[in-house]
Every structure is written in C-alpha cells, then in structure tokens.
Amino acid sequence: MNYRTGKILLITSLLLLPAAFSPARGEEPAFSYTHIHREGSVSTAETGRVETREKSSKKTTHSDISVNLPSSPAAGGLLYPYLAKNGLPGDVHRRRGESDVYGYGVTAAFRNKKGWGLLNREGHEIVPAFWDSMSYEGNGLFQVKKGKKISYITADGRVAFPDREEGPSFYREKGKYGILDDRGNRVTAPLYREVLAPFSEGIAFVQLSDGRKGGIDGSGKLLFTAEFDSVGPYEDGLAEYRRKVNRFNWGTLAGAVLGGLGGSGGGDEMLPPSYDGVKRGYLDRQGRIVVDSRSDEVYPMTEWGTFVKDHGLLGFVNRKGEYIIPPERYDLSGGMLYEEEGLVTLRDKEKGKMGAFRLEDGRQIMDFLYDRITFLGKDRVLYEMGGKTVLSGESGVIRELPSGAVMQPYSEEGLAWLEEGKKIHALDREGKILFTLPEGEAARPFRHGLAPVKSHGLWGLVDIHGQWVKSPLYKDVQMM
Numbered sequence: 001m002n003y004r005t006g007k008i009l010l011i012t013s014l015l016l017l018p019a020a021f022s023p024a025r026g027e028e029p030a031f032s033y034t035h036i037h038r039e040g041s042v043s044t045a046e047t048g049r050v051e052t053r054e055k056s057s058k059k060t061t062h063s064d065i066s067v068n069l070p071s072s073p074a075a076g077g078l079l080y081p082y083l084a085k086n087g088l089p090g091d092v093h094r095r096r097g098e099s100d101v102y103g104y105g106v107t108a109a110f111r112n113k114k115g116w117g118l119l120n121r122e123g124h125e126i127v128p129a130f131w132d133s134m135s136y137e138g139n140g141l142f143q144v145k146k147g148k149k150i151s152y153i154t155a156d157g158r159v160a161f162p163d164r165e166e167g168p169s170f171y172r173e174k175g176k177y178g179i180l181d182d183r184g185n186r187v188t189a190p191l192y193r194e195v196l197a198p199f200s201e202g203i204a205f206v207q208l209s210d211g212r213k214g215g216i217d218g219s220g221k222l223l224f225t226a227e228f229d230s231v232g233p234y235e236d237g238l239a240e241y242r243r244k245v246n247r248f249n250w251g252t253l254a255g256a257v258l259g260g261l262g263g264s265g266g267g268d269e270m271l272p273p274s275y276d277g278v279k280r281g282y283l284d285r286q287g288r289i290v291v292d293s294r295s296d297e298v299y300p301m302t303e304w305g306t307f308v309k310d311h312g313l314l315g316f317v318n319r320k321g322e323y324i325i326p327p328e329r330y331d332l333s334g335g336m337l338y339e340e341e342g343l344v345t346l347r348d349k350e351k352g353k354m355g356a357f358r359l360e361d362g363r364q365i366m367d368f369l370y371d372r373i374t375f376l377g378k379d380r381v382l383y384e385m386g387g388k389t390v391l392s393g394e395s396g397v398i399r400e401l402p403s404g405a406v407m408q409p410y411s412e413e414g415l416a417w418l419e420e421g422k423k424i425h426a427l428d429r430e431g432k433i434l435f436t437l438p439e440g441e442a443a444r445p446f447r448h449g450l451a452p453v454k455s456h457g458l459w460g461l462v463d464i465h466g467q468w469v470k471s472p473l474y475k476d477v478q479m480m
Contacts, residue, residue, distance in 0.1 A: 101480045102448055104140040104155040108461065111476040118142075118155065119477075121448070123461050123470035127157040136480055137162065168199050168218035177206070179220050188220040200233035203285065215239075215287055224287025231283075238282045238301060238319060243293050282306075282321075290321040304342050304359040307332065316344070316359065324362035338375040338409075345373045378410035378429055391431050399431040411446035413464055426466065435466035444479065452477040 105126065108119045116134050118127035131144040141160055142153050152160045168187065170177045176190035196205035196213060203215045203223065214225035228241035281293030282301060291298055297309035305318040313327035331347040334354070338344070342359040348368040356366035356373055366373060372384035379394050382401070389401040401407075402420050410416045410429065418425045424437045437443065442454040450461045450469060460472035470477075 100138065100140070101136050101155070106136075106155045106480050107448055107450060108452070108480055109134060109478045110459070110474040112474050115146075116144075118157075118480075119461070119470065123450070126155065127153070139163075167202075168204075170195050170198070170204075176209070179216075179218065181218070187218065191220065197231050197233045197239065200235065201237070201285070203234055203239075205231045205233075205239070226283060226287050228281075228293075234285065236303070236319075237285055238290065240280055240282055240301065241293065242280050244279075290319070291317060302337065302339050302359075304339070314346075316357070316362065324359060325357055326362075334372070336374060338377070340377070341375065343375055345375075374407060374409075376407055376409045376416060378414060380410060380416075380429065382407050391427075393429070408443075408445055411451075413446050413449060415446050415451075415464060417443045417445070417451075426464075434464075437462075437466065444477075447479040450479070452479060 102121070105120050106118050107121045107123070109116055110119055110125070110129065111117075112129045114129040116131045117125055117129035118134075120126045130146070132146055134142050134144045137143050137152070140155050141162055142155070144151055144153055152162055154160045166182050168182065169180050170192075171180050171186070171190070173190040177192040177195050178190040179187040181187050191209060192206040193209055193211070194207040196207060198204055199218065202217055205213065205215055207213050208222070212225050213228065213231075215223045217223060226241065227243075229243045231239055231241040233239065279293040279295075280298045280300075281289060281295075282291040282298075284290050291301075291306060291308060295308050295310040296312075297307075299307040299309075301319070303319075305316055305324060307314060307316050308327075309315075310327065312329070314330040314332065315323050315327035316325035318324050325346075329349040331349050334347060335345045343356060343365075344359060345354050345356045345366075347354050351368045353368040354366075354370040354373045355364060355368040356375075357364050366383075370383050370385045372382075372389075374382040376382055376391075380398075381392050382405075383390055383392065387403065389403055389405050391398045391401055391407070401418070406419050407427070408417045414429050415434070416427050418427050418433075424443050425433045426435050426437075428434055437453060437455075439455040441456070444452040446464065449464050452459050453462045453472070455472040458472040459474045459477040460468055461470040461477060463469050
C-alpha cells in the first residue's frame with residue numbers, strides 16, 4: 001500500500017461515521033468557509049501581487065517571442081479560490097508542494113506603501129519594500145516587476161539571471177518561426193505562421209503556413225492536427241485547449257453568476273451576460289480529445305481529473321476522460337475540493353444536503369446528510385448536521401464546536417485556526433485551544449512555525465505560542 005492510498009483509507013475510515021444527529025430541517029445555512037483563509041497565499045491587490053510558484057519537473061522552454069496561452073491554475077496557494085466562471089468549489093485545498101524558498105532564508109513576503117519586500121526566518125526585512133509584484137520561481141530566484149520592467153533577484157536582493165531551460169525553442173525571421181535546439185542551432189527554417197504554445201514535455205503547438213494547427217516535436221515533425229482557438233502547453237500529459245462560442249449560452253451565464261473559473265491569479269474575468277463564453281477541453285499527447293469542450297461546462301483540471309457538466313448533470317472524470325463520479329444532479333456551490341487527499345464535497349440538489357466522494361475511485365464516503373463538510377487534513381474533518389457543528393477524527397467525535405464555527409485546514413505543525421464569532425483560536429489536533437488572538441481580525445495558516453495575523457488593519461507574524469515575532473506593520477504578509 002502506498003502512502004497516498006494509506007492516507008485515503010485512513011480518512012475514509014474516519015468519515016464513515018454513524019449518523020449521531022438527525023438531519024437539520026428547514027432551510028440550511030449558507031456555507032461560508034470564512035474570510036480567514038480566503039486571503040490565501042496568492043494575493044492580488046490594487047498595488048501589486050506576490051506569488052509562490054514552484055517550477056515543475058517538466059521542461060518548458062521560454063523564448064523571446066510572445067505566445068497566446070490560456071491561463072492554468074496557480075500552484076502556490078494552500079487554499080486557492082477560483083473566482084471567475086465555470087470554477088471548482090469555492091474552497092480548493094491544493095497540494096502546496098515542497099518549497100525550497102525556506103532553505104534560502106526566506107519565510108514571507110510583505111507589502112507596505114513602497115511595494116513588496118522579503119522577510120527572513122526571524123521576521124527581519126532582508127529585501128526592502130520596492131517591487132510592484134514578485135513571484136518565487138524556485139532555486140532561490142524571484143521574478144520581480146517594477147512598472148513595466150520584469151527582472152530577477154536572489155533572496156538577498158541581488159540582481160540575477162535565470163538559467164536557460166533545456167530543450168528546443170523558437171526563433172523568428174521574416175514574420176515566421178523556426179526551431180532552435182538547446183545549443184541555439186537552427187533545426188528548421190522559419191516554417192510556422194504562429195507559435196501557439198511553447199515546447200513542454202517535448203511538444204509545442206504551432207500554426208502551419210496553410211493555416212492548420214497542431215503539435216510538433218523538437219525536430220519539427222508534425223505529430224497531429226487539432227481544432228481550437230487557443231491552447232496551453234502540456235502539463236503531466238494533458239494540454240488545455242479552448243474554443244470561442246459565438247452564441248448566447250445559458251450554461252455559461254449560470255457559471256458566471258454562481259461560481260468561479262480556475263485561473264492563474266485570476267487570468268479569466270467574470271464576464272457579463274452580453275459577452276461570449278469560453279469553452280475548454282483537454283488533449284492527450286497523441287492529440288486525442290480526452291475531455292470535449294462541447295460539454296456545457298468543463299472545469300479546470302486537477303491531478304485527479306476534472307468536473308464536467310452537461311445537460312444539467314455534473315460528474316467527475318479522471319485524466320483519461322473516464323467517469324469516476326457518474327453525472328447526477330449535483331451542485332458545487334459551497335463545496336470543497338481537498339486535492340492533496342483526493343476528496344471532494346458536493347451538494348445533492350434534490351436533498352439540499354452535502355456529501356463527500358473519493359476521487360481515486362468515485363466512492364461516496366459521506367452520505368448526503370450534512371449541511372456543511374470541511375476537510376481539515378491531519379485526519380480531521382468538520383461537519384455540521386442537525387444544528388450541531390462537530391470536529392471529528394479517526395476514532396470519532398473529538399469535540400462539539402460552537403454553532404456556525406469555521407476552521408482552516410491543519411498546518412504541518414498540527415495547528416488550525418478556529419473562528420468563533422469575532423474570536424480566533426489556535427487549536428491542536430485534539431481540539432484543545434492553545435491560545436486566542438486578543439486583537440486578531442484575520443489569520444492565515446502556519447508555515448515553518450509562523451502565521452500571518454491581521455490586527456487593526458495591518459499584518460504581522462505570530463509564532464506557535466501566539467507571540468508576535470513581527471509586529472503588525474504591513475498592508476499584507478504572505479508566507480512563501
């Protein structure tokens with residue numbers, strides 16, 4: 001049994017709890033997973049943004065040409081809200097990955113009126129506030145922007161240059177594009193009318209001189225042709241393609257009103273009804289359609305697969321396009337995708353109640369009996385049923401919480417924030433309150449023993465004992 005399977009079975013066992021309370025009658029309360037974690041680790045503000053964006057193992061060669069790419073989900077957020085149309089559940093607990101930025105002495109980014117800067121492990125400023133935006137690119141390198149100029153710096157603020165990634169790239173000559181090998185030698189003459197997506201996993205998308213679109217390898221060999229309006233690079237064997245819809249679409253309108261579309265930092269905006277919708281689908285490495293864009297709604301791809309809605313029925317398909325959760329009258333509003341453990345909560349439209357599924361095999365692990373379900377990690381779950389809010393673990397109920405209480409998922413330190421009215425408590429895995437924030441207006445998850453806390457409108461850092469390590473001085477603080 002591998003680690004993931006073992007963890008899933010463990011979570012499954014704790015979720016198969018007896019129904020200790022009767023289902024609540026009457027109209028269920030709206031599920032709001034609280035403002036605490038909606039201020040996630042990818043933040044966009046009126047004066048700029050900061051992102052933690054780890055490079056993947058795939059080889060994507062960037063050249064000096066501009067390519068038209070649809071956005072893809074950002075990887076930096078512990079909880080990443082999708083805020084445009086056709087989105088995943090409002091709360092998406094994404095796999096954060098192991099960031100190496102802490103090894104370079106950086107723990108957080110901060111913002112004041114001058115811009116963004118960096119804090120070290122002790123909370124001291126090591127890069128002064130200056131930049132309009134910054135993102136961590138891996139290997140101790142930060143991409144920063146001031147005005148229209150984009151550059152790179154190290155963790156101590158020195159100017160740096162990123163290494164050129166391996167693999168083929170493109171050059172432009174007389175209005176057309178050709179291929180270069182990783183040493184800069186020409187592989188092909190300038191044959192292509194347009195580069196639609198750069199090389200990734202050995203394949204790039206181009207438009208040929210005769211107008212056809214398709215995928216090519218590093219030698220210029222045409223692997224397949226496909227029809228789309230735009231396409232992104234391959235990621236783990238799949239490429240997202242999009243097509244325009246030149247007609248009014250009620251499904252798109254409903255998505256725009258009710259939910260959000262996965263995007264890299266909000267790359268897709270919520271469109272007013274008078275605008276045309278955008279449809280997405282997915283291609284495999286042979287150019288075969290795995291998920292068809294002609295469905296009413298296709299949601300952003302996750303490592304487990306994606307949601308597809310057609311003819312009013314919602315289901316979940318794996319990365320091969322096979323249904324894992326068969327289409328039914330399900331609703332994603334108020335739901336939660338816990339990607340790390342492969343779990344999702346859905347609402348049954350007929351019953352008006354929440355249930356939970358395992359994305360590995362589509363097994364339903366919690367019946368549609370609950371008004372609210374929140375996976376917290378560390379083998380913990382919060383649910384609301386029969387007017388009672390409960391924190392549960394592998395052995396059953398840990399403690400009853402105040403009605404309407406909300407929690408963030410547990411951090412690597414085994415701590416979670418509990419919001420009870422205007423009070424914010426730090427809880428351990430056994431539900432014990434370790435401390436209460438006396439002035440806390442908002443809090444974000446712990447990372448490496450520190451957590452951003454907002455007090456009187458400004459952000460600082462507290463340790464696992466609730467003591468200020470960095471006084472609240474900043475307009476924003478984001479853990480890296």
